[in-house]
Amino acid sequence: MAGKRLLTLAGVCILVSMLFAGCGPTPEPTQPPPPPADTPGQATPVPPTEAPPTEVPPTEAPEETSVVIVIPEDPTGFNGIASDTGYEKLLMELVLVGLTDIEPWGEFYLELAAEMPTLENGGVVIDEDAWTMDVTWKLRDDVYWADGEAVTADDVIFTWNAIADPEGGIWAEGLDYTDSIEKLDNYSFIVHYNTVYPNYRVQFGGENFAVWPEHYCDADQGFVAWDCNREPLSSGPYTLEEWSTGDHLTFVRNPNYYEEGKPYIDKVVVRIVPEQSVRKTLMIEGDADLDFWPTESAANDYQNAPDVEVSFSPSTRWVMRLIPNLAARGSTDPVENPHPILSDVRVRQAIRMAIDVLLITDEIFLGYSEPVWTEFFRPPYICEVPQPTYDPTSAAALLEEAGWTDTDGDGVRECHGCLNAEEGYVMSMEFMIYAEYGEELELAQQLIAEMLGEIGINLELSMAEGTVMWADYESGGIEQQGNFDLNMWDDGYPGVDPTDHIWYFYYSEAAEPDWGWNVGRWINEDADALIDETYYLDEEYRQEIFCELAQLLDEELPQILLFSAFDSAGYSTRLEGVQATVNDSITWNVADWKIKE
Amino acid sequence: MGRYLARRLLQAIPMLFLISIGMFALVNIVPGGPLSGHGRSRHIKPQKAEILKRQFGLDKPLPLQYVIWLAGNDWMRVDADGDGVAESYGTRKGILRGDFGFSYSTRRPVLEEIAVRLPNTLLLMGITLTVALVIAIPVGVISAVKQYSVFDIIVTTFSFAGQAIPEFWLGLILVLIFYATLKNPVTGDPLLPAGGMYTLEAGFSLVDRINHLILPVTAGALGWIAWYSRFLRSSMLDVIHQPYVRTARGKGLRERAVIWRHALRNALIPLVTILALDIPYLFAGAVFVETIFAWPGLGRRYYQAALDRDYPMLMSMLVITAGIIILSNLLADIIYAFLDPRVQYD
Numbered sequence: 001m002a003g004k005r006l007l008t009l010a011g012v013c014i015l016v017s018m019l020f021a022g023c024g025p026t027p028e029p030t031q032p033p034p035p036p037a038d039t040p041g042q043a044t045p046v047p048p049t050e051a052p053p054t055e056v057p058p059t060e061a062p063e064e065t066s067v068v069i070v071i072p073e074d075p076t077g078f079n080g081i082a083s084d085t086g087y088e089k090l091l092m093e094l095v096l097v098g099l100t101d102i103e104p105w106g107e108f109y110l111e112l113a114a115e116m117p118t119l120e121n122g123g124v125v126i127d128e129d130a131w132t133m134d135v136t137w138k139l140r141d142d143v144y145w146a147d148g149e150a151v152t153a154d155d156v157i158f159t160w161n162a163i164a165d166p167e168g169g170i171w172a173e174g175l176d177y178t179d180s181i182e183k184l185d186n187y188s189f190i191v192h193y194n195t196v197y198p199n200y201r202v203q204f205g206g207e208n209f210a211v212w213p214e215h216y217c218d219a220d221q222g223f224v225a226w227d228c229n230r231e232p233l234s235s236g237p238y239t240l241e242e243w244s245t246g247d248h249l250t251f252v253r254n255p256n257y258y259e260e261g262k263p264y265i266d267k268v269v270v271r272i273v274p275e276q277s278v279r280k281t282l283m284i285e286g287d288a289d290l291d292f293w294p295t296e297s298a299a300n301d302y303q304n305a306p307d308v309e310v311s312f313s314p315s316t317r318w319v320m321r322l323i324p325n326l327a328a329r330g331s332t333d334p335v336e337n338p339h340p341i342l343s344d345v346r347v348r349q350a351i352r353m354a355i356d357v358l359l360i361t362d363e364i365f366l367g368y369s370e371p372v373w374t375e376f377f378r379p380p381y382i383c384e385v386p387q388p389t390y391d392p393t394s395a396a397a398l399l400e401e402a403g404w405t406d407t408d409g410d411g412v413r414e415c416h417g418c419l420n421a422e423e424g425y426v427m428s429m430e431f432m433i434y435a436e437y438g439e440e441l442e443l444a445q446q447l448i449a450e451m452l453g454e455i456g457i458n459l460e461l462s463m464a465e466g467t468v469m470w471a472d473y474e475s476g477g478i479e480q481q482g483n484f485d486l487n488m489w490d491d492g493y494p495g496v497d498p499t500d501h502i503w504y505f506y507y508s509e510a511a512e513p514d515w516g517w518n519v520g521r522w523i524n525e526d527a528d529a530l531i532d533e534t535y536y537l538d539e540e541y542r543q544e545i546f547c548e549l550a551q552l553l554d555e556e557l558p559q560i561l562l563f564s565a566f567d568s569a570g571y572s573t574r575l576e577g578v579q580a581t582v583n584d585s586i587t588w589n590v591a592d593w594k595i596k597e
Numbered sequence: 598m599g600r601y602l603a604r605r606l607l608q609a610i611p612m613l614f615l616i617s618i619g620m621f622a623l624v625n626i627v628p629g630g631p632l633s634g635h636g637r638s639r640h641i642k643p644q645k646a647e648i649l650k651r652q653f654g655l656d657k658p659l660p661l662q663y664v665i666w667l668a669g670n671d672w673m674r675v676d677a678d679g680d681g682v683a684e685s686y687g688t689r690k691g692i693l694r695g696d697f698g699f700s701y702s703t704r705r706p707v708l709e710e711i712a713v714r715l716p717n718t719l720l721l722m723g724i725t726l727t728v729a730l731v732i733a734i735p736v737g738v739i740s741a742v743k744q745y746s747v748f749d750i751i752v753t754t755f756s757f758a759g760q761a762i763p764e765f766w767l768g769l770i771l772v773l774i775f776y777a778t779l780k781n782p783v784t785g786d787p788l789l790p791a792g793g794m795y796t797l798e799a800g801f802s803l804v805d806r807i808n809h810l811i812l813p814v815t816a817g818a819l820g821w822i823a824w825y826s827r828f829l830r831s832s833m834l835d836v837i838h839q840p841y842v843r844t845a846r847g848k849g850l851r852e853r854a855v856i857w858r859h860a861l862r863n864a865l866i867p868l869v870t871i872l873a874l875d876i877p878y879l880f881a882g883a884v885f886v887e888t889i890f891a892w893p894g895l896g897r898r899y900y901q902a903a904l905d906r907d908y909p910m911l912m913s914m915l916v917i918t919a920g921i922i923i924l925s926n927l928l929a930d931i932i933y934a935f936l937d938p939r940v941q942y943d
Binding site for chain 1: 632646648792793891894897898
């Protein structure tokens with residue numbers, strides 16, 4: 001009897017489950033509602049600029065083409081500025097455009113902009129006395145939103161004002177230097193800067209910025225929270241057809257897209273597949289066409305698979321680096337409380353000499369990473385800084401010279417006449433990485449600890465979540481509070497202008513808690529002066545300044561740069577036109593992708 | 598029974614209240630914060646961090662944050678513009694009035710986030726639990742009745758293996774076998790799909806839905822089958838040597854009736870407790886199974902919220918799960934009375 005009842009209960013359980021589940025997932029409304037025809041201030045939808053074709057359509061409709069992109073997590077929306085996982089940018093490139101962008105080889109190209117403003121064409125005017133700058137942008141007049149409204153200067157200004165809204169809690173490149181934006185006419189506007197801002201060329205474009213429609217997005221909801229962030233109105237090659245949360249997003253061609261005949265592929269499906277090995281299997285079995293940011297081992301497998309290829313970015317961006325804390329643990333003042341071990345530049349130099357970077361890149365990262373030893377290693381700013389040599393013998397000698405010797409023969413050095421530690425202080429410290437990177441970083445951490453152990457530096461390995469390591473001071477952020485000795489993580493500047501990145505990593509003010517990411521607390525007036533000098537438009541002068549800075553960084557080693565993490569995408573051989581880039585998301589040129597015949 | 602139920606429900610209120618305080622403290626004590634997870638970016642400017650803290654209510658003392666989470670802030674003046682002057686009433690209603698807040702990472706209402714994924718989780722976990730029970734009950738009974746038989750030894754071996762094999766590993770192996778290796782002999786397609794809830798662009802098909810359920814349900818149910826069958830086996834072994842079972846046999850009842858009608862009913866009572874405690878899984882989902890099989894359920898969302906320190910999302914899921922645990926325990930007591938007439942609550 002009880003068994004029967006239990007079975008009945010089980011049956012009811014299934015039925016209830018099915019009832020809750022309905023007949024399938026619950027796709028959210030995705031297509032933007034068409035604007036009411038009689039809404040004041042809204043024009044009647046304008047048809048695409050080209051007249052409809054007059055030829056007789058072929059008797060058989062061509063087969064619909066589609067691609068499946070697999071990514072590991074559900075994007076929060078289409079806003080590349082509001083979130084930084086990289087997947088929002090991937091979606092943003094499918095549906096929205098900015099004024100300009102940067103292609104994989106570092107050249108600028110135009111999207112909404114009709115021309116690039118320069119000093120030569122009068123688009124950029126510098127006030128030498130006040131050291132301010134005005135930039136005039138002219139827009140194309142043949143770009144339309146998916147509902148037929150024209151994309152105008154009002155949309156650009158609306159987007160910028162939404163970002164600049166102090167209550168938005170958003171920071172974007174150029175925000176600190178932009179005084180105001182003024183509309184000249186429907187297709188041009190002028191930007192007033194409070195200084196000379198060299199990165200103006202991608203301030204309204206690049207990998208983060210896209211123009212949002214003024215007539216469609218509700219400014220009162222705020223830039224981060226507005227509904228159009230999940231139900232965007234398209235100006236790009238595709239429009240969002242369906243978003244099934246946590247499962248997939250489907251995009252179809254935007255008939256109003258301004259590049260005639262593009263995109264070539266009818267449909268793009270973005271599937272959420274969290275597990276890398278499953279994404280890899282889907283790719284190899286032909287059920288997915290593009291895997292964004294595969295791991296090194298997955299890329300290796302793709303290169304050995306018959307129907308999958310790997311696209312590598314021509315340059316790399318993310319540089320794995322050691323962050324030595326120059327202040328004593330728990331302090332943020334390197335002058336009053338210097339770190340007993342790492343505050344001596346000779347120790348930092350010895351650490352760099354004792355690490356065999358090539359061994360790490362070849363054995364752990366399977367040759368996909370390359371040694372990097374300066375911030376200025378990729379176009380347009382490449383500085384000739386000699387590559388450090390792996391020389392553990394010289395490293396050991398340098399430590400001896402710095403007053404670190406192993407007198408008790410336990411294999412770990414102690415302070416005997418060193419710079420900032422008490423006599424007998426043991427050369428032992430914590431070496432921390434962040435958990436999210438994965439197994440490769442753990443192996444690299446272990447290998448580095450072994451290498452430094454060879455010269456008498458004992459490292460205790462530890463790991464923290466990124467949310468703990470990089471939290472703000474009040475939330476117990478390990479780095480902002482200075483509660484670390486030696487950390488390792490990767491970072492690099494977006495686009496082609498390193499100025500902001502350099503400021504945040506090396507400027508003295510950026511060493512203040514919660515003011516930047518100079519968490520090693522390197523205070524150097526010469527570096528500050530050089531960084532101040534980089535806010536010029538003269539490229540030759542900037543190159544000179546950056547290379548002077550590169551020299552200083554190489555001598556002082558506030559960070560020890562090791563190797564670049566690769567940027568790639570695995571893609572099906574039936575797909576044409578895919579090109580990975582560190583300057584943008586993999587979908588930067590999705591309109592040009594084709595399916596091979 | 599009615600008075601008992603009313604008393605238990607009343608007791609549940611202060612219990613939930615205390616649990617919520619504990620949860621709130623624990624969630625906030627954990628190092629790290631939502632701002633460092635905000636967009637998973639290190640590049641958040643200090644001025645912007647201040648604004649976000651104010652918007653999220655993180656600039657207030659922890660006890661006040663709890664009060665606002667519980668009872669809202671529409672009854673108190675708040676400093677909306679950060680000038681240090683509390684000039685207008687807040688907009689939050691608090692969880693007591695059904696306002697679970699909004700997710701820090703997506704800025705969408707928490708209930709909306711839960712509602713989108715809950716049906717998927719209920720479907721997967723409901724079927725997994727049901728399949729586990731349907732298999733585990735007869736297996737457990739037969740194992741006990743045929744103690745030390747070949748069947749019992751095989752089941753015991755598989756039970757230990759089932760409990761020991763991690764879902765994560767099993768899921769990957771299942772994908773490798775049934776998706777990457779075995780093919781449909783007619784079409785040449787993989788025998789079973791590697792993940793997702795249904796085939797995209799294929800339209801609704803019950804067969805397709807079932808195909809997509811087979812691997813995740815298998816990966817999720819194996820551990821439960823092993824656990825329930827072992828549990829029922831030992832429970833049955835206790836029962837079948839009881840005098841009333843001998844009496845039933847002595848009365849000339851057929852062995853099948855003795856086992857399935859008399860012994861099983863009593864042997865199931867302890868299992869009910871275990872089952873009741875597993876009911877919250879129906880809500881919370883299974884992180885590993887959902888991750889491997891790309892199942893858009895709540896387990897994955899909860900995991901992401903924990904990584905992002907998305908406090909409103911975390912607190913809502915924890916409190917709802919706590920509520921379900923309390924209710925499922927009450928349900929277990931009710932089923933006790935239903936299964937065993939000797940149990941009286943009044």
